[in-house]
Amino acid sequence: MKIYNTLSRKLEEFKPIKKNEAGVYSCGPTVYWYQHIGNLRTYIFSDILRRVLEHNKFKVKQIMNVTDVGHLTSDADEGEDKMEKAAKKEGKKAKDIANYYLKIFKEDFKKLNIQSPTKWTKASEHIKEQIELIKKLEEKKFTYKTSDGIYFDTSKFPNYAKFAKLNIEKLEAGKRVEIREKKNKTDFALWKFSPKNEKRQQEWKSPWGIGFPGWHIECSAMSMKYLGENFDIHTGGEDHITIHHTNEIAQSEASTDKKFVNYWVHGAFLLSKGKKVSKSKGGLYTISELEELNYNPLDFRYLCLTTKYRVPLNFTLEALDSAKNSLEKIKNKIQELNDTSKGNIKKYQKEFLESINQDLNMPKALAVLQEVIKTNKLGGKEKLSLIKEFDKILALDLTKIKKEIIPKEIKELVKEREKARKKKKWELSDKLRNKINSLGYDVKDTKEGQKLKILK
Numbered sequence: 001m002k003i004y005n006t007l008s009r010k011l012e013e014f015k016p017i018k019k020n021e022a023g024v025y026s027c028g029p030t031v032y033w034y035q036h037i038g039n040l041r042t043y044i045f046s047d048i049l050r051r052v053l054e055h056n057k058f059k060v061k062q063i064m065n066v067t068d069v070g071h072l073t074s075d076a077d078e079g080e081d082k083m084e085k086a087a088k089k090e091g092k093k094a095k096d097i098a099n100y101y102l103k104i105f106k107e108d109f110k111k112l113n114i115q116s117p118t119k120w121t122k123a124s125e126h127i128k129e130q131i132e133l134i135k136k137l138e139e140k141k142f143t144y145k146t147s148d149g150i151y152f153d154t155s156k157f158p159n160y161a162k163f164a165k166l167n168i169e170k171l172e173a174g175k176r177v178e179i180r181e182k183k184n185k186t187d188f189a190l191w192k193f194s195p196k197n198e199k200r201q202q203e204w205k206s207p208w209g210i211g212f213p214g215w216h217i218e219c220s221a222m223s224m225k226y227l228g229e230n231f232d233i234h235t236g237g238e239d240h241i242t243i244h245h246t247n248e249i250a251q252s253e254a255s256t257d258k259k260f261v262n263y264w265v266h267g268a269f270l271l272s273k274g275k276k277v278s279k280s281k282g283g284l285y286t287i288s289e290l291e292e293l294n295y296n297p298l299d300f301r302y303l304c305l306t307t308k309y310r311v312p313l314n315f316t317l318e319a320l321d322s323a324k325n326s327l328e329k330i331k332n333k334i335q336e337l338n339d340t341s342k343g344n345i346k347k348y349q350k351e352f353l354e355s356i357n358q359d360l361n362m363p364k365a366l367a368v369l370q371e372v373i374k375t376n377k378l379g380g381k382e383k384l385s386l387i388k389e390f391d392k393i394l395a396l397d398l399t400k401i402k403k404e405i406i407p408k409e410i411k412e413l414v415k416e417r418e419k420a421r422k423k424k425k426w427e428l429s430d431k432l433r434n435k436i437n438s439l440g441y442d443v444k445d446t447k448e449g450q451k452l453k454i455l456k
């Protein structure tokens with residue numbers, strides 16, 4: 001299978017470190033607030049990646065971090081810790097805040113058919129590993145101390161700018177160039193000291209003083225702990241390329257002298273009215289909000305699959321409506337499939353596999369699905385077996401039918417209509433159909449008799 005690697009800016013054949021295995025680290029949520037559907041687009045993409053790897057017979061070990069400490073409100077290592085800020089605002093313990101939003105996040109995963117990672121790893125439960133990593137960097141002379149923490153000296157890592165193709169000289173006034181006591185504008189905090197006159201909810205002892213780890217070090221420490229110093233794939237949103245992932249590479253490779261990750265795969269943003277939005281700025285719905293508007297979470301999953309993961313997707317309710325209609329149409333057609341066999345499914349299997357293996361081309365995979373539904377070269381039975389196979393990747397519950405209990409009144413009207421049709425009383429039959437329609441159902445006359453359908 002081929003995948004676009006941010007490291008080389010090229011489409012590359014995926015070659016695992018260990019035969020038939022794939023180690024994947026996916027940057028997870030900062031659990032101080034609800035994840036919006038933009039965040040969730042990124043996790044739908046990593047879920048598809050994982051399903052495609054599994055389809056290609058790789059045994060996947062996926063680690064996802066939960067950032068429950070250390071992510072500051074500003075990328076320049078300033079500002080408040082997002083978790084502590086939320087705890088203060090809501091008058092709760094940081095731990096409770098983290099657990100609450102993580103629970104919601106996991107529920108969203110279920111609703112969207114996103115598989116849970118093999119392991120969730122909380123930053124606050126890996127302080128020891130992060131301290132060890134900082135110690136290693138200190139021994140190798142990559143660190144220095146300021147009045148507010150221990151920093152990584154990016155000038156000592158010659159390839160620092162390479163991954164994101166940064167032009168450091170031109171990095172101008174903006175978030176990350178606040179220098180204060182830093183030696184270089186790109187240096188970043190590995191450990192921050194607790195404020196002198198304030199007791200933080202989450203703080204730990206360290207060789208440098210009481211404090212808490214920086215956000216970037218958590219991902220390096222936890223990914224290397226569970227996947228090894230050099231592992232296969234690291235995923236995240238494209239916003240992480242320039243700072244978070246650049247810093248992860250610098251500190252990991254500086255500490256091990258090894259290549260950190262072989263394939264970096266990034267998902268493009270979900271935009272709101274053409275603009276980037278972050279969780280802190282709001283602007284995008286949550287899944288529960290979409291449910292309140294009567295959408296099924298899988299309508300959103302379908303919408304995500306209509307655009308390639310590397311292409312920004314502009315979110316509108318109109319686009320979601322259209323996704324909902326398409327998915328409904330597909331599901332209705334699947335329900336009407338008959339029980340015949342006549343063709344050869346190999347051609348379609350091949351086309352589907354080629355699509356997903358070409359850098360997760362899901363729009364093309366959906367086109368193959370549509371072709372299968374439409375073609376008269378296949379019987380219903382073959383179509384259904386193909387669709388079930390495809391849905392292992394798409395995960396749109398295509399063959400799951402809502403089992404609604406048909407009211408007795410409707411069943412009786414259908415029976416009456418059957419009798420009328422036998423007696424060729426067409427006018428009565430039509431009247432009964434209208435009545436059935438007015439109650440939210442429809443009947444279709446087939447060779448095997450009347451088929452009842454629920455109207456929406």
Ligand code: AMP
Pocket residue numbers: 027028029030031037038039040041042236237238239240267268269270271276277278279
């Ligand atoms: P956070 O909880 O802010 O750390 O973000 C979690 C994940 O969502 C990260 O991988 C981000 O890159 C990603 N992300 C944030 N905003 C968006 C967006 N609008 N569209 C897609 N992904 C996003």
Ligand code: ZN
Pocket residue numbers: 026027028065219244
């Ligand atoms: Zn990360």
